[in-house]
Amino acid sequence: MPLQTHILPVTPFAQNCTILVCSETQQAAVVDPGGEVDRIIAKLQQLEVNAVKILLTHAHIDHAGGTHELAQRLQLPIIGPHQGDRFWIDGLPQQSAMFGFPAVEVFEPDQWLQHGDEIQLGNVQLQVLHTPGHTPGHVVFYSADDKLALVGDVLFNGSIGRTDFPQGNHGELIASIRERLFPLGDDITFICGHGPNSTFGHERQHNPFVSDHRG
Template sequence: MKYHIMPVTAFSQNCSLVWCEQTGNAALVDPGGEAPRLRQEVATLGVTVKEIWLTHGHLDHVGAASSLAAFYDVPIVGPHRDEEPLLASLPGQCQMFGVETTPPLTLDRWLADGATLSIGKLSFHVLHCPGHSPGHVVFWNKAAKFILMGDVLFNGGIGRTDLPGGDMPTLMRSIHHQLMPLADDIAFLPGHGPMSTLGHERRTNPFLQ
């Protein structure tokens, strides 16, 4: 498995590209904006985007999903169906943050806890981790010991819960029931900021002590 991190927009959101080295097939994860730059970086890497994956429905993670899906003629996959109201509220989210309006987003496939996604010869397991938002999911590649985390857990922090649909007790249950049982050596890429490992956060994250 190979990956490339592309922070986008004023929110410095970690859009990422993950791909199978054997086939060159790729998934574009959480394209929050700056579609022309993302297209350029994908072209430079020489991979073939097959799907767009979304961890959740906040504007900074989905802003360019529709235009890129049309450009590559690929489906938009995820998150969990509980995110449907948030995706329908994208125009209101744009108004809240004072950015150009993004229309409501229509997905090609919702994801449930325990689902599996494949890209080339890679396999990712879906974990439903609500709390930051109701339908938030993370993508776990067991073989590579790697998680695309979205805004559930950060290096030294956790996802905020003061946005519509957020709930702190639910977020903490997701972290403790879905993530903390996993191995210390699993690396993860959060939706913002630097990478970390589950073990490092277990030992040092003030929200987990």
């Protein structure tokens, strides 16, 4: 597979920060650096890869809290999420205080993402899917060649994302999963924001919130 994945749980919420690596070029992207930036940088050094960008699925504190620091220390561009999450980025200092996280700084992404955008990482192409519901600006990164999706907090192994935060929308979340994720194929493995990986096929069969058996 041209794409390697290294999952590093960070923050008290055990958020899955994922380092994506193009195995042919050793270029790397850090997806959702929620915090513990020293550990993320140490992992990049251990892997001996060339970090070239930060990718954000959404802007909740446990996914985006380390973004500004990591971008500054490694001089990396920040890509994503969708502009619907601007208010979450602007509120990061308040989020950090509310959840007892270290103080963080607001940032401006170098590129906001739209549904259908494509991101190049070395020789790997990632497709961007806008998947609102958990947050209005949530996006998913999908590699068709690797049959892999990074779904943030949209879908979990056996569960779905919360929609009780400001501008969450349960109906939109279900539509994002059923209309934009499941059609990618049952054999697609996904890395979620918390907990173990799964496949869309497994969730279609067994997830109590979005399985085919719910009608």
